Amino acid sequence: MSPSSLLRKTLLLSAFAASAAAQTPSPLAESYRGDADRLIERALQDSAAYARLGLLVDTFGNRLSGSANLEAAIDWILGQMKSDGLENVRGEPVMVPHWVRGAESAELVRPRRAALPVLGLGGSIGTPKKGITAPVLVVSSFDELTQRAGEAKGKIVLFDEPFSARSSWPFENYGETVQYRVFGAVAAAKAGAVACLIRSVTPNSIRSPHTGVMIYDSTVTRIPAAALTVEDAMMLHRMQGRGEPVELTLKMDARTLPDAPSRNVVAEIVGREKPDEVVVLGGHLDSWDVGQGAMDDGGGAVAAWEAVRLMKELGLRPRRSVRVVLWTNEENGGRGSRGYRDAHRGELDRHVLGMESDNGVFTPMGFHLTGSDSAIAIARQVAGLLQSINAS
């Protein structure tokens, strides 16, 4: 991510408009042009948001729910927001899942010995201490597993489903592939497998495993689940195709501890005319425990925060209250958003717009909007104010 793309993302959020295709601004939208242009100009003056994101991720590292890192980052952000002069700054308590990865390894045992990079899937149980050593059955799909269910008993099932990007927008058909990560362990266990492996759900690999959440079904035996790299999944598939015996040892110390306390970070600029009506700008603070959580979703969180900070700095007090909500526990549980919903049930109908950036911090091009026809019509007009940064 470049500083300029984060700046533009900040601008995009600070204009709090949404559009599929921008139209000429209406007189109403036009009346905001002066403020919008000031926000745009100010945001482009420096790399404040990029520097803040760098400081956040460099200082605290990754921020898995339940970790000390996440809570330390939240403490720091609350302090910074107060220094920024934001209003009603607080951490709203939420209990979150506390999954811990522990040490993990995968070793190919047959047809030759080789260490394979591996990442356990979030929420998985661990293996016994000596690991699970078993023959591998590679399948391309749930359908193939069904057809070969008789072969799966006592084996490690590997789902080698390619990430078949149908467009340059890689999330287009993410769901088709990600179902193997989420539901693979249940399907494999039903067929009698002792562990589940998946091909990492990603179009880009440098023999780099990629993790994410998986879930169990209370009616099916829990088995450990982990991701191999794209390259190694293809290799095991080729080996099986040649009729070679494929066997590996999977070791995982993963375990789930009791739920831990965390917080949604909330701060506002109280509206001047309708302070009880709320526009929410959001991003999530938690991240997986590998990497730094800069793209997912430190950048989205900082962009939302920076948008409101700039409004404050420029003395722009909007008609409605603008509220930054930096959620906890998006990645593995969604407890942050549900906690917010439960804590704010009384004012949910006074939330007029919610915006979030959680698809990586690239050069913004526009946004998706779910809402009434009239809301979409207004958003299209307002989006015209973003033409100067090509994000309309």
Next chain:
Amino acid sequence: MSPSSLLRKTLLLSAFAASAAAQTPSPLAESYRGDADRLIERALQDSAAYARLGLLVDTFGNRLSGSANLEAAIDWILGQMKSDGLENVRGEPVMVPHWVRGAESAELVRPRRAALPVLGLGGSIGTPKKGITAPVLVVSSFDELTQRAGEAKGKIVLFDEPFSARSSWPFENYGETVQYRVFGAVAAAKAGAVACLIRSVTPNSIRSPHTGVMIYDSTVTRIPAAALTVEDAMMLHRMQGRGEPVELTLKMDARTLPDAPSRNVVAEIVGREKPDEVVVLGGHLDSWDVGQGAMDDGGGAVAAWEAVRLMKELGLRPRRSVRVVLWTNEENGGRGSRGYRDAHRGELDRHVLGMESDNGVFTPMGFHLTGSDSAIAIARQVAGLLQSINAS
């Protein structure tokens, strides 16, 4: 790499023509069209080369000079070439460097503790067993190190030089960045550093370190050298920029053992008219000890081998001898090519063309040729025979 791109690469090599811009085939070139088309047609019939490459890299894994993997792969290839019916199949002895990576790790100690992915550079010495713990000085270039030489003493110098691809062809300005990998340790040691780190020389990173060869200077103290990921090099640079103390511990067991015996693999189809004149098709068999060496350069080696195998299968006996040479020790020493030169001094002037693929096995577009004007003119005409696979 796709099977089809490897097939086309095979075709490209099997036509043994070279061109910057193809011309209409001359009558001479046109007289080969029938044979060229047969080779193209046969190669596109199946995925034999891709399957063979898969079998090679899956069975033997990576193949660093001096390793048992490399020699086992060579034994297997010699046997396969004999089964293919190639002529004069032999391994020509070469002594090669025997560098061993051993265990290695980098841990950020300040401003916070974090394990950093790291790969030692090929040829580097190791550290003492307890590692080297020292403050880090991050510089962007040799020039900056010169300017700040007074600060380097006793420190670990990190060269954070971005891979500044100026074109879509990433090797365009590879040399500008790779000089830090090759010569960084000498420059850092001259300034009094105790170890040298570089930002991995790559335009693509998923927090994935990338290795390659480095060299020492006999007049300068040898210090250990390793590559951090692009992401971590940028992080340490940001930390330094904020005035934070940056300190890390580098541990490397790397060492160089006595030279080991290896072999260049050589096989031929003896020419029907001028058997003493030689066209060489080459690729290298050795690879770094991380990854599988499929792209670099298993694919290039298999393409050259497959080209000659197809000629044999189709009963095409060329006027001159066509010789496949699969070099050992390209990556860290170049002993394979020098060994070939020394063993074949007597016939070097009867080598009329040498072809090699070592830039990764992608869809071939054409090739680079160094030679006399008349050779280039002929190659341009012959290359017209490759128009059907768009590689002319």
